Amino acid sequence: MQNSAINPSPSSGGPSASPAVSEPGLIPNSSGSAVNSNHSDSSGSAAVGVNNVSTNGHTSKHNGVTANDNNSNSVGTSACDDQNDHDVTKTISWLGKTNQEIIRLIGQYLQDLGLESSVKTLMSESGCYLEHPSATKFREHVLSGEWAKADADLQELEPLINNGKPSTITEMKFLLLEQKYLEHLDDGCPLDALHVLRNELTPLQYNISRVHQLSSYMMCSNNHDLYQRSKWEGKGILSRALVMERLQTFLPPSVMMPPRRLRMLLQQAVELQAERCPCHDMAWETNLQNVSLLTDHCCATDGFPMQTIQILTDHCDEVWFCKFSPDGLKLATGSKDATVIIWDVDPYKLQIKQRRVLDSRFQMSVAFISWSPDSKLVLIGGPEDSSEICIFNVDDGRLILKMSHNIQEDSFSCGAFNRDGTRFVCGGQKGQFYLCDLKATILDSWEGVRINSVVFRSDNKTILAADSHYRIRGQVNYS
16 A cells, blocks of 8 residues: 555656655655654564665665665565555654654754764654755765765755755855865865866856955965964864854755754743743843753742832932943933933942042033943933033043034934944934044034934944934944
8 A cells, every 4th residue: 555645756667756855754765765664574673664665785774774675574565565654654643743843853952962872762763764864974974074975965965955956056065165175275285175176166156256265275374374364173073064054054954954953942942931021130141051941931020120229319400311331330320410420330239339420511411421332431412402512531530522513503412432432423403413533523424314312333334313203214434
């Protein structure tokens, strides 16, 4: 009998079929057919049902299961095939797709721990497979540096990769040949490396700029120079494992799962629980190393700040703005009384004490404060009608910069430092928007932009500004 869950191989004499993965819960043989690893013959030896597929007398091993067509005790009779099909159907109906995937995830995790016997037992008892046999060979040959065999394995896997899309196969070949080329250089074989570069990499006509870069490594004076210029770990299992991880991204999960998949899923679950924790302590980094997977994450309510432990009363008028420094050890508060107070924060005693008062030296209420990334400077501005802005050094209280415009239309009601603290951007509600250095030199400006808040992105070029038209606009500076 034939089971619909199994992809039958072509009959003898017909056109050969490309390798394919059938049901994810079955072990595929080298011809792409699905086999069941649970059946044993009457003599007690392992028997495998393969749906009348000839292996031409060759023995193929898949996750500990051996199939040999010439062995009369293993395969050949119709009754054996019928029994195997029946066993496979029972396995599929009992496990289901989700359970099969969970078993594969557990198997991969056990394999990463080096528990090979446990993996074989799990796969054998469940009837599942960890990965496609061709993918297993491919990984073994990549990690051992057998590049010719790895290339042959890639050709065998080609129909399973993105439907055999040529550009994908070319990119994977490029990664293999790049590693091969670098290892020849590492071995001190420049002629072999040159052969790979000219006769194998260049004909691919892929990533020409990278090929040119690779050719420049021929001029490296020694291996250390090669490692530095190429940012490569050198010949060995580490660099090959990194190449294999990049190659795995092209393989569908039915053929080979992404590396460390179970750990990744668990980390995502922990992060999601932290996001949904109503009283989560943001100072506590949540990861697999410091949480239990046996219970859901939930921070205790007694750790959430719900009681006042200190009241600061040093200002003489309303406090309009306060902000902690990036290092968390200082606090700046600005008031309607035109002063800024810098406070020292003790994170262990949870106490704050005054360090110094910054006198803005002009009658301007303080409406915003921005810290430099190194927590040494503060940018201070006033309300919407203010046309002055100041920068202070908080360590000695020294005024670094005072920028003022006499034009009535100018206003500075918001500002921010860039990521290295060498420049700042400021603006306001009257349509002015300036990029300046620490000498108050205007480096760039944008007119007609009425902004309420501004910040630099991590690229140190893009400035995001929230304007009065309910928008967040990005301005890019290339100077």
